[in-house]
Amino acid sequence: MAAEVYNKLTMLRWASPVMLLLLAIPVGIGLLMVLLPAFGFMPAIGGYEFTLAHWRDLFGVPGIVRSILLSLLAGIVTPAIALAVVFLFMASASATGLDRWVRRFVSPLLAIPHAAAAFGLVFMIAPAGLLARLISPDLTGWDRPADLLIVNDSYGLAMIAGLVIKEIPFLLLVAITVLPQLNPAQRVSMARSLGYGPSVAWLKMVAPGLYPLMRLPLVAVIAFASANVDVALILGPTLPPTLSVRLLGWFGDPDLSMRFMAAAAALLQLGVSLLAVVSWLLGEKMVSKFYRLWVRSGNRLGGDSAIFFLGRTLLPAALVVIGGSMLALFLSSFSLSWRFPHALPASWTVQHWVDAIPGMGTPVFNTLIIAAVSTTIALVLVVGSLEFEQRSDRKQSSAMWLLYLPLLMPQVVFLFGMVVFAEFFYWQPNLWLVIFGHLLFVVPYVFLVLSEAYRRLDPHWSQLAAALGASPSKTFWRIRIPLLLAPALSAMAMGIAISASIFLPTQLLGAGRIATVTTEAIALASGGSRSTIATWALLQSLLPMLGFLVALFVPKILWRNRIGMQEG
């Protein structure tokens, strides 16, 4: 039987290897191709021999140590704060009304692009931002914007804040997805019956089981935070900027010989990100020692009310900040005159949007086409490999972690190498190269969203369909796809959101020649007017938001007469 059935699965059985190779090979090549120019070898621009000269140049650059430290700091502090906020929230609010309310907002918040959230934060916390306006002049006495360096501060605190508010929804979504495996309600009730306070019970009984399941996503957060470019460009320090921003600058320098130093810096960036991960893992060992002592201490109520208070304020506060940031963008994009310290614009206009329309065509078109093509390819690959897993009754392959490779490596490093590779063969930057680059990031997120739902679908449905004589493909189209429509649409929305919001793959593989809404918005960071920036940042969040609205409402409308299809 086996042989016969597997023959029919030939097409499907390739989905998962193709997907893994598609992701792992470019990352591998990318890393390799950074290595060569970093040591002087890159014939295309005249580097024929290996040398350490570019490393000497790199370490001779003023402020390089500070740039390294900034990247390292962001890489460690961001996940630490985001994780603490998420765990405190889950400890204090699990299975409450607040919890359900917050869950509803996780995906749409996740859909807001990093750049848009960063711009929003600027409009919120800057000296002339919404926050200062709300409390001025009554509380502050300011009747003109204070001369404070709040954004672009030299320690990168604003940048870390921007990263934290975006990573909180991500970590929360990951935690919510894996939590059911742990039977949290049962563990908490057990501990409470032994006299533990509810929040302490969660932290002592559920958190230690949850943390290991989140380690991989945390490494992704570390890799992203230590090497991010878009948030750093908008909120990060300028004198000097982070290592990633500087290396991007050298990479884009018209003087091609700067490429060598940029490659060395990329390799250094990889080292810095690795160092951040290693420090995290060492820190984890230390913290877990103390944590275990606390768990074992038998202390049942100590700190319960403090945890309760912090947990229920910090995470909602972060969500309010994101919401407020979006509001600030919205107000700015429609304001005609808005003098400090007025909380609202004195007069309104749609002129900023009207002005932006002529320039929107190409970027919006590019964004949509790249998002649509990369998400479609990703869905086909992910559904194909999950369907093969189902039909062949095989366990998840141990190679599946390779899928997350593009998220675990600093983007700027392997994308850099991919560009070098393309140049090696004199490939011109083009749309397909950009789409391919997007695929590297869209596939893992689509898989993340869809795989749990796919595997958790009751196998009885397909067995029943087969017993009724339905072929595997009839079962797939008539039963499995409709039953999984909601998660499949969520996965699609996630793919579109990721594609619409990523900056580096478009910028690097398109060599700045393929404009998307995101690249345009970020290009405005230096030099655009406030209202123009706000308009583009909102436009940037609008596209992913549309995807999530479709994912939310299409199943509701389609299944309005089907009680069994409505989610609890």
Place this chain on the structure above:
Amino acid sequence: MGVREHILELQDVCITLNRQAIVEINRTIKAGEVLTVMGPSGSGKTSLLAYIAGFLGSAFQASGRIVIDGKDVSELPAEQRKAGLLFQDPMLFPHLSVGENLRFGIPQGDTNKQELVMCSLQEIGLAGYADRDPGTLSGGQAARVALMRLLLSRPRVVLLDEPFSKLDATLRSEIRLQVFERLRKAGLPTILVTHDAADAVAANGQVFQI
């Protein structure tokens, strides 16, 4: 529905898990007969059904032959075996209407599908329910639709996996009688897996204890 006599033979069937035999059975079930399989949970009752239906998990190994109407089907994929299934829950496809559920199993070649659906709904006292959402049916109604869907797919054998265990006591004996009567009338060899001794009595056939 044309009544054709079917026969199911389990020839030296042996299912093993981790090199340990969990089920060994050698029986013949004639048309309209019910073989009741009883045993504690985890004893491999459901694995036996899965093996016959063609869904045995890759963790298990099986040997022996499943012969339906004189033809060895052990190597056939599930959808070609024509082994109808009923589970604990009626499992009506929640995204399809009652009528579409019934239609789903009717073999491709049939031209009078619509008529068949209407007639069978009438037969189970649910005339006019074709467009209804299966989620709005009562437990008894859903159980009858599930049985009718199975019969319309013209199975050659029927496998029942504790199909009455979730029904309440009064409904249980009523549905049980209906199911056995229809399967008997349709001349289908049936295997019933259950915990409930009353099921075995009602089935009134051979009993196999694991």
